[in-house]
Amino acid sequence: MNIGSYSVEDYMHLVKSFHGNMAPGLIIGGFMVDLAMQEFSEGVLFDAISETQTCLPDAIQLLTPCTTGNGWLRVLNFGRYALCLYDKYSGEGIRVFVDTEKLEAWPDIKTWFLKLKPKNEQDPSALRDQIIEAGASILTMQRVTMEIASFPKKGKGAIAACPACNEAYPAKDGPLCLACQGGSPYRRETQDAKPALKIVSSTQDGNR
C-alpha cells in the first residue's frame, strides 16, 4: 500500500519531519489526498481546499503542489475532516471526507475521531495500526463544483508605503496598512538597532 509515491513508512517519516509528530490525522490525510489525486489526469492544474485547519493542510502540502505560500491551498475552517482538489479553471473537483458510517469496523479510529474517550485512555499504537489497515475504506468521495467566482481575487495590485509604519503594503487596503488600521497583534513594537547591526556586519564578513 502506498501514499502518493511513498510507502506508508516513508510517508510517516516525512510527516514526522515536517509536522513534528506522526499525527493520526495526517496518516488518514495521506490516504485522502491519494484517493482524490487518482481522479485527476496528469497535467490538470488543481487547487486544494482543506475544510479543517487541523493536520490535514500538511498532508495536502506534502503530497500535492499546493501550499499555503503559493496560494493553491486554501483552509476554509468548517471543522469537517474533509478536503477538496479541484480543477482551477473549470472548478470541477473531488471532495473526500472521513465517513463516520464506515468507522464501525474500526473501534480505535472511531473512538479517536469522535473523541469518545479522553486521549490518555486511547491506544495510539492500535489507532495507528487500524488507520493503516483501513486505508481509504473509511473515506467517501464526492464530485463537487467549486464556486470559483466566490473566492477573492489574488494579486496585491499597486504597492504603497504606509504613512504610519513606513512599510510597503497593497494600496487597495486603504490609506494605512491593515496592521496600522488596528489589526496588529503586537503589544509594542520597538526598533532594535543593535541586533540588526550585528547581522549586517556579519553578513558583510561573509561568515554566516
Added chain:
Amino acid sequence: MNIGSYSVEDYMHLVKSFHGNMAPGLIIGGFMVDLAMQEFSEGVLFDAISETQTCLPDAIQLLTPCTTGNGWLRVLNFGRYALCLYDKYSGEGIRVFVDTEKLEAWPDIKTWFLKLKPKNEQDPSALRDQIIEAGASILTMQRVTMEIASFPKKGKGAIAACPACNEAYPAKDGPLCLACQGGSPYRRETQDAKPALKIVSSTQDGNR
C-alpha cells in the same frame, strides 16, 4: 552564507520542490527566518506569524517547526512582508520585515518589491543575484510582544454529527456544521459511489 542549516543553493532546491518555483520572496523569506531564529535560545518553543499570505509562509514552514497543519504558524494577512517568531508562553518575539529604506543600494530588489515596473520588464536573474548578495542587510528586526490572549483558543471540544451532512464537526460551532450553516463553496455535492467502490476494492487487493 547559509540559510538555516542549508547552503543558499540547497535551500533554493528545497524551495523549488515544495513551493513549485524559486520565488524571490522565498529566498528573502529564508534570510528573514534565519535572522529571527538566531535570537532564540535552543529549546525555546516558538510560534510563528506571517503578515502576508504570499510566499513567506512557505519559508517559515521549511525552516522552522511551524506549519499550517500543526497550528504553530498563523497567517495574519496584513499585506506586509514581515514575520514574527515568538515564545509561545511569554509572547516575547522577534519581528523581521523588508525595510524599504535599505533597498536603495539594490535597484532590482526595489523595482520588484515595490512593483515599479511590469514583471516582463524586470530581470529575474539580476534580482536573484541581488537578493542573495544583500542577504539580511535589507531587513530590520524589532522586539515585540504578542497579545497571546487575543488569539482564539485552539481545540475543537466535543464532536457532534451534523444533522444536515452527517459529518463530524465541533459541537461548539452550533446546531449545524459551519459548511451547512451556509459557508460551503460547493455548487453541488453528489455522492459518487462508483469511484469510491473502485478504490475500496483496489485497497482490499492490496495493490495500491
